[in-house]
Amino acid sequence: MSAEPISTPQVAAFGPPVSVVILTKDEEANIEDCLRSCAWCDDVHVLDSGSKDRTTEIAARLGATVHYHPFTSFGEQRNWAIDNIEHKYDWVFHLDADERFTPDLVEELQSTIAREPDDAGFYVPHKLMFMGRWLRYAEGGYPIYQMRFFHRERMRFRDYGHGQREATDGRIGILHRPYLHFNISKGLDDWIDKHNHYSALEASETFALLSGKPTTSYSAFGNAIERRRFLKSRVYPKLPGTWFGRFVWMYFLRFGFLDGKAGLQYCLLMSSYDLFTSLKLSELQRKAKGNQERLPQPAVTADQIRPSPRATVGSERADKPDNGHPRPTSVVPSVGEREGMSFGQKEESPWSMREKIGRVVWMFVQGTLFRHSFHNWYMLRRMMLRCFGAKVGRNVRVRPTVRVEIPWHLELADDVSVGDFAILYSLGRIRIGRGTTISQYAHLCAGTHDYTKPQFPLICPPITIGQDVWVAADSFIGPNVTVGDHAIVGARATVVRDVPAAQIFGGNPARFLKHRQMSVPVAEQSPAAEPDR
Structure with a gap:
């Protein structure tokens, strides 16, 4: 400048x-x-x-x-x-x-x-x-x-x-x-931070209005601006699903779809703002009534795993029940054996505030617009995935019943097809190569938990599927698995280790069946060299 x-x-x-x-x-x-x-x-x-x-x-x-x-x-x-x-x-x-x-x-x-x-x-x-x-x-x-x-x-x-x-x-x-x-x-980060703060302020103002302590009031019979503010402060908070209604109003009834991709993204942002405002208003109302939600008690506590005072060393009653048969030995480790494990400790969320907001909005879009779009509107579904950060190539065909967990962790190369009711559980990265087909009901699970730790922390190893692969119906691909180019995973197979290129795996657990023989179309075969004439 x-x-x-x-x-x-x-x-x-x-x-x-x-x-x-x-x-x-x-x-x-x-x-x-x-x-x-x-x-x-x-x-x-x-x-x-x-x-x-x-x-x-x-x-x-x-x-x-x-x-x-x-x-x-x-x-x-x-x-x-x-x-x-x-x-x-x-x-x-x-x-x-x-x-x-x-x-x-x-x-x-x-x-x-x-x-x-x-x-x-x-x-x-x-x-x-x-x-x-x-x-x-x-x-x-x-x-x-x-x-x-x-x-x-x-x-x-x-x-x-x-x-x-x-x-x-x-x-x-x-x-x-x-x-x-x-x-x-x-930038979007600044917008989200500000509107997170704004939603708290608006929830407080609406709570004051509904509780009979308004700082201002508007008439339903005033000018257009007063009527708009009356509806927003007095009527909308009493209606269920107003955030969804706002999206429908903005995107469909007010023709927001005519603003293209930018219109869709803005309508989603504003409806998510209404969602957080309504959730914060509900929280204020619960606190006012004294019905704050309580956290559930941990399933196992230190007191529960300590030996009973009656079960002491040297006590015959501790070793044998009344019928004279020995009592089974407990497999629960002692306090010293547990080495500081805390079963009641809450695991810190691995997701940022921006990711949480994005996932909530995506859940709404996927359950409504995506899921109920016409079966061959592939271009619309590609646009929705791209709006949420997915890398989607040309001629990608994703059916409306496909479930995508986190779209911005998803990469679909050109000519990929994903069949009905397939699950792309993309807690970690899922990369699918060119020309690959994921058949109906297949499950790609890029997420699991570390069972060696008492909090079961989430871990998100990636899944990589090569090009020209066929993942057949109802098969399962586990986390940290790579399926090589031209490979086939048979129907209902369970794959928990890598599949080499051009091999066919099947069964539970999946095992090598045979090599894949690739036929070359006649048009692609190299003709024999002819002498110059």
């Missing part, structure tokens, strides 16, 4: 008399593009809440006035800006660092102020930009409005969920020209 500062005095002479405030924290990736979209304005303020990157340095270099205030909430941060920043103009526009002005919006701001309105503020639409394109449908249908443009003496904000809502007795108008919102400009 260019590093020259904004020449605000020259540009702003043609812009509307509006002060711009940008809230930031660690927005180095966004702040320069955001400020350059404000080049028409001669009163730009950046309100930072403790950035540890170069956000404030870049903002100051590009001509913005930088302020600092520790972040407590979005509503309080915006109110602090209204009360403490010396705005040059009465009309203020609050912009986020991942948002950009458009020329059409600046023009509408100019014409709106020229009318000298007595409105307290104006709702402004935005275009959501995701994966390099505008999501016209997936967000819920354009336009969706936010309170961003207001008169600083007529407007205040109150917190709600992960954001804020306007607080005014004045009339609120609507602008029609949008700004651009680059929702995931800092």
